[in-house]
Amino acid sequence: MTVSDNIHPATGLRHGSFGIGTFSDGNRCFAALVKPDGRVMDLSSRFRDTHQIFDDWQRNFDALVDLDARADAAQHDFAALRSLPPLAHPNMLCAGSNYKTHVAQMLTKNKFNQHNRLPGESDENFFKRNYAFMERRAREGTPFFWTGLHSSLVGANEDVVLPVLGEQPDWELELGVVVGRHQRYASVDEAQGLIAGYVMVNDLGTVDIFRRTDVHFGYDWIGKHQPTFKPAGPFIVPAAFIPSIDEIRIELKVNGKPMQDWPANDMIFTPAQYLAYASERVNLVPGDLLIMGSPPGNGAHHGRFLQDGDVIESTVTYLGRQRNRCVKEMASERPLAFGLWKNLMN
Numbered sequence: 001m002t003v004s005d006n007i008h009p010a011t012g013l014r015h016g017s018f019g020i021g022t023f024s025d026g027n028r029c030f031a032a033l034v035k036p037d038g039r040v041m042d043l044s045s046r047f048r049d050t051h052q053i054f055d056d057w058q059r060n061f062d063a064l065v066d067l068d069a070r071a072d073a074a075q076h077d078f079a080a081l082r083s084l085p086p087l088a089h090p091n092m093l094c095a096g097s098n099y100k101t102h103v104a105q106m107l108t109k110n111k112f113n114q115h116n117r118l119p120g121e122s123d124e125n126f127f128k129r130n131y132a133f134m135e136r137r138a139r140e141g142t143p144f145f146w147t148g149l150h151s152s153l154v155g156a157n158e159d160v161v162l163p164v165l166g167e168q169p170d171w172e173l174e175l176g177v178v179v180g181r182h183q184r185y186a187s188v189d190e191a192q193g194l195i196a197g198y199v200m201v202n203d204l205g206t207v208d209i210f211r212r213t214d215v216h217f218g219y220d221w222i223g224k225h226q227p228t229f230k231p232a233g234p235f236i237v238p239a240a241f242i243p244s245i246d247e248i249r250i251e252l253k254v255n256g257k258p259m260q261d262w263p264a265n266d267m268i269f270t271p272a273q274y275l276a277y278a279s280e281r282v283n284l285v286p287g288d289l290l291i292m293g294s295p296p297g298n299g300a301h302h303g304r305f306l307q308d309g310d311v312i313e314s315t316v317t318y319l320g321r322q323r324n325r326c327v328k329e330m331a332s333e334r335p336l337a338f339g340l341w342k343n344l345m346n
Contacts, residue, residue: 001245003317008036011078011234011322014242018068019320020197021090021234022050023081033237034074035065036142039074040081041067050236052286057180057196061238083234085153086199090289093282094224095174095274098293099266100138104130105296110198134145134268143269144279145290152225156200156234156322162306163226163329165336166206169306172250172294173314175245176201177266177271178236179288181322184279192273194284197236201291201317202252202324203230207300231312232289234320241245241318245270248317250295260303262295264316 013019013036023032024041030044031053033261039331046063047053053060074226104122107113107130108123117126154160162169180196205224212220242248248264274290299305306312308328 003303007318008038010038011036012315012318013235013237014318017237017241017318018064019237020050020053020064021086021235022084023076024084025076025081029070029084032081033067033269034078035068035074038078040076040078040159041074041204043067043322046280051089051287054087054178054180054196057286058178061240064238083156085150085155085230086233086236087150087287087289088153089150090178090287091285092150092230093145093274093278093288093290094148094221095269095291095293096144096146096221098143098268099262100131100134100268101262101266102294102296102298102301103134103268105301109301115230117266138268139151143274145274145278145335147282148230148291149225151220151228152227153232153326154228154230156231156320157326158202158228158231158324159327160312160324160327161205161226162308163324164331165211165226165339166223167305168207168299169253169326170205170207170299171259171306171312172203172205172256172298173250173260173316174201174203174291174294175248175250175271175316175319176289176291177239177275179275179290180286182196182283182284184286186276186279188270188272188276191279192272193280194275195271196238196286197238198242198248198319199232199289200314200319200322201289202231202312202314202322203291203294204231204306207305231314231322231324236274237319252297252317253313254304254306256311256313259293259299262297263309264292264295267292 019034034039101110108127176199209223252260312324
């Protein structure tokens, strides 16, 4: 049986699994369990929201497994509901530079890295050296992440609003993991046990406002957290239902044209390595969301950025589907106080 044979067409869920999400029926919002065939159980009588589910994950997961066995408990049709962000207000950790091929491609093309190119060196050879550096980083280096804002989260099928600020809004589809319990100073093996579930997140950002030359840090990642810049879901799938990251493929299309199509196992650092690293630096709590970085195929790679009217269609194996229409933000009647600053050191 192939991976695709094991995925239900109604939801994109693996047969025998379920998803946990937040939905609206037009009257109210509620936590819910989604079966592969699209039947949805309202969990509001047990849980005020999905955060409460992950606050006591192991006990609540066992309870959800029992609920899932009740075929008569579904009240809704998945296709008729509005998908909201599966978690409303998670702490967000955003992995950067975490796919070998993607980073090697960026280093090969990036004008700020050309001083590392050998005289007369071809792109192919420069890429091979950059890729080898990523393999060395996987062996000897450490993960890199920054914190994000949950105010940028939006549902799996909501519009993506292209802001007035910046001209190069870009996509980066990513695998996300949800933390199921607290632990400080976790080993990598222990950190694997912190993973409660997996979720799809599109990590959008406005590329032309990333680079800063007026401060020595060089980059400013706040442009990744505009409203609607993190489509998430439609649901979180418990880790027990994901056979292996080796089976997960990340795919994104813009207006029907494939842009990203890459295996998740090209990561430099695994989710467990990231969580172990994070546990030494921040206070991980249940419901935290770590997104794992993006494989090749973002807009900067293709030389094409998002525009008003574009439609983004995304899938991550076993984690469902997203469809987001891009709409231009209406210009504010108030002038931008800073707008696009002028680089002081050009």
